Amino acid sequence: MSGLTEFGRFSEPALLILVSLAEGPKHGYAMQDDIAALAGDRPGPGTLYGAIRRLEEQGFIQALPERERRKPYQLTDSGRAALQAELARMRAVSTAGLRRLALS
Amino acid sequence: MSRAARLVLALYPRPVRDRYGPEIADLLAHSRRPGRDLADVARSALAEHRQALTYTRLRPHLNAAAGLVVAPMAFAGAYLAVYTLCASAFAAVAAIAGVSDTYQTSWRIASAAAALPIAAGAIWLAGHARLPFTSALAPTGLAVGALPLVLLLNGTGSWPMIAALGCWWAATGALSTVAVGLVRRGRRRRAVLTLALGGVLACVLAFAVYGSSALGSASVALGVYPVTALGMDPRIIGDPAGNVADKMTIMPALLTICTAYALGLVTTARRARR
Numbered sequence: 001m002s003g004l005t006e007f008g009r010f011s012e013p014a015l016l017i018l019v020s021l022a023e024g025p026k027h028g029y030a031m032q033d034d035i036a037a038l039a040g041d042r043p044g045p046g047t048l049y050g051a052i053r054r055l056e057e058q059g060f061i062q063a064l065p066e067r068e069r070r071k072p073y074q075l076t077d078s079g080r081a082a083l084q085a086e087l088a089r090m091r092a093v094s095t096a097g098l099r100r101l102a103l104s
Numbered sequence: 105m106s107r108a109a110r111l112v113l114a115l116y117p118r119p120v121r122d123r124y125g126p127e128i129a130d131l132l133a134h135s136r137r138p139g140r141d142l143a144d145v146a147r148s149a150l151a152e153h154r155q156a157l158t159y160t161r162l163r164p165h166l167n168a169a170a171g172l173v174v175a176p177m178a179f180a181g182a183y184l185a186v187y188t189l190c191a192s193a194f195a196a197v198a199a200i201a202g203v204s205d206t207y208q209t210s211w212r213i214a215s216a217a218a219a220l221p222i223a224a225g226a227i228w229l230a231g232h233a234r235l236p237f238t239s240a241l242a243p244t245g246l247a248v249g250a251l252p253l254v255l256l257l258n259g260t261g262s263w264p265m266i267a268a269l270g271c272w273w274a275a276t277g278a279l280s281t282v283a284v285g286l287v288r289r290g291r292r293r294r295a296v297l298t299l300a301l302g303g304v305l306a307c308v309l310a311f312a313v314y315g316s317s318a319l320g321s322a323s324v325a326l327g328v329y330p331v332t333a334l335g336m337d338p339r340i341i342g343d344p345a346g347n348v349a350d351k352m353t354i355m356p357a358l359l360t361i362c363t364a365y366a367l368g369l370v371t372t373a374r375r376a377r378r
Binding site for chain 1: 120123124127128130131132134135136137140141143144145146147148149151152
């Protein structure tokens with residue numbers, strides 16, 4: 001997997017941010033709402049921006065010019081590729097896990 | 105912004121706070137669970153500090169510190185090269201003109217003149233540097249780098265020159281701190297002026313310390329730096345042997361160049377966000 005495993009305890013928020021941005025550019029507040037709807041838990045501002053900082057540093061997302069006094073972020077091509085690879089890996093693990101559970 | 109929000113944002117390392125602080129503050133201002141979110145921001149801010157201690161994050165700091173330590177040696181090398189060129193040019197001109205009594209004068213003028221292009225180059229070089237820490241720390245790195253040169257290139261005992269270097273470090277460090285503060289408040293010209301004038305005074309003070317301990321004369325001590333920096337005859341400050349400049353070797357030029365470099369670095373400080 002290209003990069004997300006290096007995020008340690010931020011790996012889940014990082015993944016959720018990438019999934020949220022896969023739909024289109026969003027600012028922090030919109031990401032919080034979207035992640036709350038996706039995962040059932042609203043990330044705190046510190047957790048969210050800790051992950052945003054690392055994703056930006058890795059080049060997976062990039063900031064866009066401010067709109068209505070808020071800065072939106074969007075996925076980069078490498079972020080899209082990393083997300084695709086991670087979701088494919090998760091699907092493989094999930095498929096295998098569910099199959100084994102059904103067999104046991 | 106609430107006092108509590110300001111307080112937890114202050115826990116972040118400055119680069120992170122400068123970059124993401126307003127966005128985090130915006131989320132805190134619209135938080136539905138302010139207590140939980142404040143705790144989350146405080147925990148994340150402390151985590152940022154912990155992660156800042158990893159080698160990858162420390163590497164730019166280590167590289168910049170190593171650059172500061174190596175800089176005096178590079179300046180000394182460049183100075184000696186330019187000095188050799190200047191001295192050879194003076195000697196050649198004197199030989200062509202058929203003047204035989206110009207050796208000492210040529211030496212003095214060459215040693216003063218050679219420092220100027222290197223000091224100008226140091227300012228230019230510093231203008232392109234981006235230190236990952238405050239420029240106010242630059243004199244510390246430069247003093248550490250200059251110390252081996254002080255011990256190696258010394259016409260008298262080591263202690264007077266070490267005392268001079270310590271004095272230069274304390275004075276330039278204090279000046280840089282003040283100048284960085286001025287730049288951050290948007291007073292760049294005043295900062296440059298403070299460090300330029302203060303830098304000269306710091307050098308005068310440093311060599312006065314050296315002069316009074318090595319030469320034992322207060323009148324010589326105060327004139328030591330101006331005389332050597334301007335390539336004047338040391339006899340005008342009451343140095344009968346006229347060899348005060350010989351004893352200090354390249355140190356006046358080196359500290360002049362280091363002061364210029366510290367000045368250049370201060371100009372790269374960023375203005376604080378309001």
